Amino acid sequence: MKKAWLGAVLALGVMTGAASAQYPNKEIQGIIQWGAGGSTDVVSRSITPHAEAVLGGKVVLQNVTGGVGAIGLNKAADAAGDGYTLLYGAENPLLYKVMGLGQKDYSDFVPVNVIARGTAILVARNDAPFNTFPEMLAYIKANPRAVKFGSTGPGGLPSVITAMINSKTPIQVTAVPYDGDGPALTALQGGAIDVMPAVVGAAIENIRAGxxxxxxxxxxxxxxxxxxxxxxxxTHPEFKQYLPWGPFFGVFVKKGTPDDVVKKLVDSFAAGAKNADFLKMMEGRAFTMLNLSGKDADAFLGKWQSTTAWLLQDAGMAKNAPDKLGIPKP
Amino acid sequence: MREGHIRRPGEAVFSILMAAFSLFLLWKAIEIDGFSALSSSGALPMGAAATMVVSAVLIAMKTLKSEPDKTETFAVNILPRDVWTGVALIIAYAVLLVPLGFLPTSFLFLFVMTKALSGRSWFFCLWTSAVTLVSIYLVFRVVFAVLMPEGIVPEGQILAWFGKLLSGGK
Amino acid sequence: MAGFSSFFTPFIDPKLLFLIATGTWAGIYIGAIPGLSVTMAVSILISFTFSWDVLPALALMAGIYMGGVYGGSRTAILLNIPGAPAAIATSLDGYPLAQKGQAGEAIGITTTVSFFGGMLGILVLATAAPIVSEFAVRVQPRDYMMLAILGLLLVGSLSGESLIKGVFAGAFGLLIGTVGMDPLTVADRFTFGFDALRGGISFVAVMIGMFGISEALVQLHDVHKEAVRQNISKIVPSWATILKHMPLSLRCSTIGVIIGALPGTGGDIAALMAYDHAKRTVKNPEVPFGQGAIEGLVAPETANNAAVGGAYIPMMTLGIPGDSVTAIMIGALFIHGLNPGPMLMIDKPDMFWYIVGSLTLGTIFMLIFGLTGIRFFVKVVEMPRTVLLPMIILLSIVGAYAVNNSLTDVYWTLAFGVLGYFMKCYGYQLGPVILGVILSRLLDDNWRRAIISDQESLWLLLKGTLMSPLSIVLFGSIIFLLVSKTALWKRLFTRAA
Incomplete structure (x- = not known):
């Protein structure tokens, strides 16, 4: 009896030992930085099944939220670098060090795929007394601090866009904070705020409906x-300096993961990002596909971080100066 | 459960602890942002902590004034053997969960607790613990795909192996 | 009424019928088990139904949602452990009934009024969705703030014998809710330098600890006592009983639909507010509140199921989630290639009527399964406590982990379980703690939005309040509750705590 049991354990050991040569030989844990139903969640859950088909393994997706995504990122960074933990994230981690939100960011990870980026848009409530960007600037100049801009906290897209506008065309507005662009756009419709810098995908249905x-x-x-x-x-060509700019989504794996595993992941997600159903969904939400990996992805992340970090620094929102963190000036 | 002006065993200590705890939290709340603005991050924490301090001090004063309950003792009415066994096992569970992993820790927890509480036979306790654990594992891990700490049992690989077995070895 | 015929699609398609039945049945169990939540189930379903058509996926989700909201009442009544936040108020009178052996009757009336509330919520969704959502969108930060204050006044109803201990517990709850990184300014609050605390303390972890673990510890006191035998011969309530509670049900359904439709508030707050409303308006219940009053079951259970229909209102008309479950459903619609938003109802009215049909069917199944599957639950509760209690504790732990896949949450659950046990021993009610945690963000965020919008001026805030009809009503209600004879003041002054 005892011998048989021992044999079974041994057999299991041999089996798993042999199987680990083939990645993946067990479920992969996929950590999504943001909550269920949000943009990052929708993109992650949509691309994963297509990538799984190529990968030949199952990715179990979990939302690990909190701390502007830092809780999920730290959890992925603490896991073993064996390719069995993936991080699905958005742009925020590139600002953690500048904003003093954590010591880790995407430099602790290898980008598997930088999937797509969004475009920012400036929207206003229907009865706001301006219809274009120059009209808005004129109105704000005439009524300082009266216009309420929606915000999602320092480092969020609205704060970066507001900093961008401020750097070229200084404005005095009141920033009212919300927990995300969804609630802020709702508040815009109810007249609680006047203007909201948002990502096109979140605002498009409301714009279409008037x-x-x-x-x-x-x-x-x-x-x-x-x-x-x-x-x-x-109307303002001076903004070319910062553009194109936008939030993005990506899949990452911890630095130190074996090269063959990274390659397999990169190939799987690159194929998944070309799936027709996925592309249709992304088009519906007005995202621009990037499908970047390797050096291209690194270059994209580096440029994004440098532009944004310095914008925040010049706007006085940064807690740690980017040059001290080794982030070059654009 | 208790009369209006009678103090239960340990209640005085608890009420003082709560008051001290509230004071500590108020200090921490003021540290967040000071009194910088009505809209500061510290506004609600300070308000809540101040309310806690005031009410906790009132509670403590009233408790200290009341008569102690002569019929109850701490060891019988507040923390009898069964309850402190429970609390001790819960603490042990928290400590062992990461190093041992979900399956062994939970099994030990169920088994020891059932055995200590019921004093029934080894077989009965082993059997009920195993059935409970398997059903919880099936619901949470297999149906809801909740990945608990794996620890010393490579359940992920075992599960994958079963999965391959079911899907015809592919 | 374009697309109205789609209302019948789920009724005549056997596959959809089956899926809704399965969903509702599973939802009841998911709702009943503390730690399994509808939010979790629906987010799992997004991946699970990825390759399906959109209709079956939505059918399954609608069933789970309706069943899950109802299922929370089961364990609240039988074990004094609410399976879901929306069932916290249900345990206040449900558990005393079970201790008298009347769990069957309690479950019967709960099921009936849940059905009634669910149906009324759907009726409002079907007939008045655009009006209600237009109203919901116009609710301003200061109104949400006052709604939260109104909610906090429920501490008076939930405190039991000692109001001052209730106030302490409520303030403690508010404070727990603020722990972590402040999402509006990214400032750290009570994190003591720990990264793990940045994400805050999960509300569900606190709830499971305080209601699951600490209740199990309390029940360890008489672990060797025989479980109360439940009489389950009489389950379906009589017409007379149903008719008697009809007016209360109607009022509480209204509370449920409106609170459910507001983005940012859901069934949990609705149920507590309805309970408080019942306590204030029903003067002579047959049994006093807190000791097994039927009214104490009717109010929260109609309200939380009515809130389901309410939560769908802004989702279907504007693409705005009414609560965390509908937020995930909106994500599911995106994944299935639809674009939820204001155009959905105009471009695809059939989708709206299909959802209304699925929810109606789910509510009918809820009634059927709710009235028939009682024996199994009662069997579980009648198990020896020496086996049941370890099982409950383990379930609580796994459940706390599952919410956000976080070990920190497990430690919190255990800590709050032990703390909650001592609080219970020394006469503190735990309801106000949970109330505080639920309302903390609502109060904090909206207070700050309101005061920032009014240039940090209390005077402008008051002026703004007096210019809007809704704000005046809310402001007046707060003042009224504070000075009225049933409320805070009198108890504070007459009993001197």
Missing amino acids: RIKALTIMDTAAHPALPNIKPITD
Whole structure:
């Protein structure tokens, strides 16, 4: 009896030992930095099944939220670097060090795929007394501090866009904080705030339905989903310095993961990002596909971090100076 | 459960601890942002902590004034053997969960607790603990895909092996 | 009424019928087990139903949602452990009934009024969704703030014998809710330099600790006592009983639908407010509140199921989630290639009526399963406590972990379990703690939004309040509750705590 049991354990050991040569030989844990139902969650849950098909393994997705995503990132960074823990994240970690939110960021990870980016748009409530970006600037100049801008806290997209505007065309507004762009856009419809810098995908359905109006696209060209809205560079070419800029989504794995495992993950997600159903969903939410990995992904992340960190620094929002953290000036 | 003006064993100490704890939290709340603005991050924490301090001090004063209950003792009415066994096992569980992993820790917990409480036969306790653990594991791990700390049992690989077995060895 | 025929789609398609039945049945169990939540189940389903069509996926989710909200009452009545936050108020009168052996009757009336509340919520969804959502969107930060204050006044109803201990517990709850990184300014609050504390203390971890673990510890006191035999011969309540409680049900359904439809508040707050409303308006219950009053079951249970229909209102009309479950459903709609938003009801009215149909069917199944599957639950409760209590503690631990896959949450659950045990021993009610945690963010965020919008001026805030009809009503209610004879003041002054 005892011998048989021992044999079984041994057999199991041999079996698992042999199988570990083939990655993946067990479920992979996928940590999503943001809550269920949000943009990061939707993108992660949509791409994963297509990547799984190529990978030949199952990824169990979990939302680990809190601390602007830092809790999830730390959990992924604390796991063994064996490729069995993936991090699905957005742009926020690149600002953790600057904002004093944590000691770890994407430099502790290898980008598997930088999937897509969003474009920022400036929207206003329908009865706001301005219809374009220049009109808004004039109104704010005439009524300092009276216009309420929605915000999602320092480091969030609205704060970066507001800092961008401030650096070229200084404005005096009141920033009212919300927990995310969803609640802030709701508040915009109810008149609790006047203007909201948001990502196109979150605002587009409300613009189409005429519940809010778009002032300008924060990009160098019009967005295919909203061809009639003029980009900000049409009236203010000085913004070209920062653009294109936008929040992004990516899949990451801890640094130190074996190269063959990383390669397998990169190939799987690159294939998944080309799936037709996935592309259709991303188009519906007005995201621009990037599908970057390796050096391209590193370059993208580096440029994003440098632009944004210095914007926040110049706006006086940064807690730690970017040059001290080794983030080059753009 | 208790009369209005009679103090239960340990209640005086508890009420003083609560008051001290509230004071500590108020100090920490003031440290957040000071009295910088009505909208500061520290506003609600300070308000809540101040309310705690005031009420805890009132409670402590009233408790200290009341008569102690002569019919009750701490060891019988507040923390009898069964309860402190429970508390001790809960603490042990928290300590062992990460190094041992979910399956062994939970099994030990169920088994020791059932055995200590019921004093029934080894077989009965082993059997009920095993059935309980297997059902919880099936619901949470297999159906809801909750990944608990693995510890010393490589359950992920065992599960994957079963999965492959079921899907025809592929 | 474009697309109305889709209302019947789930009734005539056997596959959809089966899925809704399965969902509702599973939902009852998911709701009943502390630690398994509808939010969790629905987010798992997003991945699980990824390759399905959108209709079956939504059918399954609607069933789970309706069943899950109802299921929380089971364990609240039978074990004094609410399976879900929306069932906290249910245990106040449900458990005393079970201790008298009347669990069957309690479950019967709960099921009936849950059905009634669910149906009324759906009726409002079907007939008045655009109006209600237009109203819900216009609710301003200062109104949410006053709603939270109104909620805090419930401490008076939940405190038991000592109001001052209730106030302490409520303030403690508010403070627990603020722990972690402040999402509005990224300032650390009570984190003591620990990264793990940045994410805050999960509300569910506190709830499971205080209601699951500490209740199990209390029950260890008489672990060797025989479980109360439950009489389950009479389950379906009589017409007379149903008719008697109809007016209360109607009022509480209204509370449920409105609170449910407001983005940012859900069934948990609705149920507590309804309980408080019952306590204030029902003058002579047959049995006093807190000792097994039927009214104490009717109020929260109608309200929380009515809140389900309410939560769908802003989701279907504007693409705005009414609560955490509908937030995930919106994500599911995106994944299935739909674009939820204000255009959905105009472009795809059939989708709206299909959802209304699925919810109706789910509510009907809830009634059927609720009235028939009682024997199993009662059997579980009649198990020897020496086996049942370790099982409950372990379930609580796993459940606390599962909410956010966080070990920190497990430690919190255990700590709050032990603390809650001592609080119970020394006459503190735990209801106000949970109330404080639920309302903390609502109060904190909206207070700050309101005061920032009014340039940090209390005078402007008051002026703004007196300019809006809704704000005046809320402000007046707060003042009224504070000075009225049943409320805080009188108890504070007459009993001197």
